[in-house]
Amino acid sequence: MTTTPKLSINHLKVSVEGKPILNGIDLEIKGGEVHAIMGPNGTGKSTLAAALMGHPKYEVTDGQVLLDGQDLLEMEVDERARAGLFLAMQYPSEISGVTNADFLRSAINARRGEGNEVSLMKFIRELDQKMESLEIDQSFSTRYLNEGFSGGEKKRNEILQLMMLKPRIAILDEVDSGLDIDALKIVANGVNQLLSPEMGVMVITHYQRLLNYIEPHYVHVIMQGKIVKSGGPELAKRLEAEGYDWVKEELGIEDETVGQTK
Amino acid sequence: MMKTKEIDVTKLSEKNKEPKWLLEQRLTSLQESKDLPLPKLERTRITNWGFEDFHLDQDKVAHTELNRLPEDIHSFLTHEDNSHIIVQKNMQVVVAKSQGIEEQGVIFTDLNTAILQHEELVKPYLFSTLEGEKNKLFSLHKALWSGGIFLYVPRNRELKIPFQSLFWLKGKNMGMFPHVIVVAEENSRVELIANFVAEQDDRPSVNNAILEAFVGQNAQVRIATVNHMPQSVVDVIYRRAVVERDGKLEWIIGDFSEGRLISDNYTALKGEGGQVNVKAVTMGAGEMKANITSTVDHLARHTTSDILARSVMKNTASSILNSITKIEKGASKSNGQQSGKVLMLNPKARGDANPILLIDENDVIAGHAASVGRVDPMQIYYLMSRGITEEEAEKLIVYGFLGIVLSNIPSQSLKEQLDRIIERKFLQ
Ligand SMILES: Nc1ncnc2c1ncn2[C@@H]1O[C@H](COP(=O)(O)OP(=O)(O)OP(=O)(O)O)[C@@H](O)[C@H]1O
Numbered sequence A: 001m002t003t004t005p006k007l008s009i010n011h012l013k014v015s016v017e018g019k020p021i022l023n024g025i026d027l028e029i030k031g032g033e034v035h036a037i038m039g040p041n042g043t044g045k046s047t048l049a050a051a052l053m054g055h056p057k058y059e060v061t062d063g064q065v066l067l068d069g070q071d072l073l074e075m076e077v078d079e080r081a082r083a084g085l086f087l088a089m090q091y092p093s094e095i096s097g098v099t100n101a102d103f104l105r106s107a108i109n110a111r112r113g114e115g116n117e118v119s120l121m122k123f124i125r126e127l128d129q130k131m132e133s134l135e136i137d138q139s140f141s142t143r144y145l146n147e148g149f150s151g152g153e154k155k156r157n158e159i160l161q162l163m164m165l166k167p168r169i170a171i172l173d174e175v176d177s178g179l180d181i182d183a184l185k186i187v188a189n190g191v192n193q194l195l196s197p198e199m200g201v202m203v204i205t206h207y208q209r210l211l212n213y214i215e216p217h218y219v220h221v222i223m224q225g226k227i228v229k230s231g232g233p234e235l236a237k238r239l240e241a242e243g244y245d246w247v248k249e250e251l252g253i254e255d256e257t258v259g260q261t262k
Numbered sequence B: 001m002m003k004t005k006e007i008d009v010t011k012l013s014e015k016n017k018e019p020k021w022l023l024e025q026r027l028t029s030l031q032e033s034k035d036l037p038l039p040k041l042e043r044t045r046i047t048n049w050g051f052e053d054f055h056l057d058q059d060k061v062a063h064t065e066l067n068r069l070p071e072d073i074h075s076f077l078t079h080e081d082n083s084h085i086i087v088q089k090n091m092q093v094v095v096a097k098s099q100g101i102e103e104q105g106v107i108f109t110d111l112n113t114a115i116l117q118h119e120e121l122v123k124p125y126l127f128s129t130l131e132g133e134k135n136k137l138f139s140l141h142k143a144l145w146s147g148g149i150f151l152y153v154p155r156n157r158e159l160k161i162p163f164q165s166l167f168w169l170k171g172k173n174m175g176m177f178p179h180v181i182v183v184a185e186e187n188s189r190v191e192l193i194a195n196f197v198a199e200q201d202d203r204p205s206v207n208n209a210i211l212e213a214f215v216g217q218n219a220q221v222r223i224a225t226v227n228h229m230p231q232s233v234v235d236v237i238y239r240r241a242v243v244e245r246d247g248k249l250e251w252i253i254g255d256f257s258e259g260r261l262i263s264d265n266y267t268a269l270k271g272e273g274g275q276v277n278v279k280a281v282t283m284g285a286g287e288m289k290a291n292i293t294s295t296v297d298h299l300a301r302h303t304t305s306d307i308l309a310r311s312v313m314k315n316t317a318s319s320i321l322n323s324i325t326k327i328e329k330g331a332s333k334s335n336g337q338q339s340g341k342v343l344m345l346n347p348k349a350r351g352d353a354n355p356i357l358l359i360d361e362n363d364v365i366a367g368h369a370a371s372v373g374r375v376d377p378m379q380i381y382y383l384m385s386r387g388i389t390e391e392e393a394e395k396l397i398v399y400g401f402l403g404i405v406l407s408n409i410p411s412q413s414l415k416e417q418l419d420r421i422i423e424r425k426f427l428q
C-alpha cells in the first residue's frame, strides 16, 4: 500500500460489562499526524484504544471505524494488526517460555504471510539495531516476553515492537508512565524515528513532558467518554499549567469520569 | 483376550537359553501377578485399562537394517550420531550396533544377551531398584520381560556419543515388556536415549516397560526418554534410579502416548551430594488419560533435586501430575524443589497437579509450585494484537509452557520429532 494511512472514527460508542463508557467519539487520524489524547483518570482513554484494537471485553454498541477505508470493527484482533494498527498497551501481558525474539519474528512473519518470511539474518540485524537505538540490553531478545520486566522495560519493549512492526496507525497508551526522564527521551526518540507520512499516531498521556519530545499536531481532551475539547499543542501546555478545572467549568461538567458506580 | 500362561513364560525363557534362576523368577512372578492388586494411583481409575489384554509375539524375527524401519519409527532416532543403536520390535531386538566401545570395557547389548555373557555382573542389578515394591504390573513385567538393554560403563570412562534405543511395539493386540538397565560406575559419564513407540495407524495393546539406572560415585548420567504409543495402547513405564555420592542424574521425559498412560519416575539420592534433575513434559489430545508421578527421595546429606513437570491437555484428555519430594531424617542440608503445572486448552480437558512434600528433617530447603489453569485470554489478545492468528498464539503459549523441558532435549533431531508430534496433536 502506498496511500497515506487514514483512521476514521465515527460516533463510536462502547460498553464494558453492560456499562456505557464511550459516548460517541469522532476522530480522524492521517499519516504524518500526531494526535494527543488527554484527560483525567477514568474518562475512557484506554477504553478507546482497547476498543479500536478489538479487546474482547469491550463491546462496540454504535458507530463505525474505518482504517484505509476498510471496516475495522468487522475484523478480528489479528486482522486489525495485519491491516496496520498497533497498540502499545498500558499493561502488556507476560508470556512465559516465549522469547522476545521468537515472538517478534512470529509477529513479523504473520504480517508478511507464508512463503515470504523474513530471513533470520536480516531479522537479527534489524532487531539488534533497534535495540541499540532504544538502549536495550542484548539479553532482552532471549528473555521471555515481558516476564519479570520492570515497568520501564515493558514500555521500551512496546516501543521496540512498534519499531519492528512499523504499523500504519500507532496508538500509544501511556507509554510515558513510570519512565524517568532519560528513558522518556529514548522512547520518544524511537517513536520520532518512525514519524513520516507513512504512519499516523495517537498518543494517550497525562503529561506535557512526553509531548515536549513527541510533538502533537492536535490535542483532544476526553471527559465522560467523549472528546469535549480539541486544539493545537498549546492546549496541552495550558492543561499542564492549569489542570482540567477550567475545561470542566467552561463546559459545565461536574464529574468527568464515566461508568463508575458511586 | 488371552491370559499369559506358564507355558508362554517357559517358552520365552527357553528361547533365550536363560539360566534356571531366571526361569524360576519368571514363573514365581507370573504366579504372583494373578493375586496381586493393580497399583493404587492418585485420582485415576485403572481397573478397566486392559493391562493383560495382549498377545506375545514369540516368533523369531530376523534382524533388519535401520533404513528399513518405517518412517514413524525411524524418526525417533537422532540423526546426529548413530554409532550405538539397539532397536527392539515387540519381544526381540532387530537392530544392534555399536562401534569401538568393547575395548573400553563398555557393554551395550540387549539384556538377554547380557545375562548370557555377563551373568554375574547383571544379576545384582536386575530388579534391585524395585525391591519392596509389589503390584500386578511389576509382576507381569518380571514374568515376561524380554529384549531391553544393558548399558554398562566402567569407572572413569566418559562417553560423548549418546547410546540410543528404540522399542517398537508392532501389530494388532501385541504386547511388549522391555527392561532397561543403565550402570554408570564411579566417575563415568554417559547418556542414553530410550524411546517407546508404535506406528500411528497400528493397533497394538500393551507396553509395560521398566528402566533402572545406577549412577555411581561422581558419575554423570542423562537419560532422555519419550513414549509415543497410539490410542489403542495402555502404556506403563516405571523408571527407577539410585544416585550414589556426588553422582548427577538428569531425566528428560516426554510422555506423548495417546491412550492410557502410567508414567512413574522415582529417584533415590542415596549418597551425600547426589543430585537429580527431572524434566517431564506431557501433551495429551483426544481421549488420552495419564497419571504421571515424579518422586525424589533424599536419603543423604547435601542432596539436591529439582522436578519440573509440565502437562498440556487438549480435547477431552486428562492428566494427574503428582510431584513428590521426600527428605528423610538425617538428610540435612538438602534442597528439594518441584514445580508441576497443567495447562488445559479445551473446556472438557482435565488436569490436576498434586504437589507433595514429605519432610522429616529440619535443616533443609524445600519449595514447590503447582498450578492448573487455562490459557489466559489476555495473553491471546496481546499476541493477536501483533498480528499473530489465534491458533498460532495458542501454539506459542503452549510451546512456551513446554519449552522449559523441550529446550533441554539433548538432540536437535529428536526435538524436531517432538515438535512434529505436538503439531499433530494441535490438529486433533
Ligand atoms: N475491563 C474493564 N472492566 C471493567 N470496567 C472497565 C474496564 N475497562 C475500563 N473500565 C471502566 O471504564 C472507565 C474508563 O476507564 P479507562 O481505562 O478507559 O480510563 P482512562 O481514561 O484510560 O483512565 P487512566 O487515565 O486512569 O488510564 C472506568 O470507570 C473503568 O473502571
Ligand SMILES: [Mg+2]
Pocket: A045, A046, A047, A090, A173, A174
Ligand atoms: Mg488508561
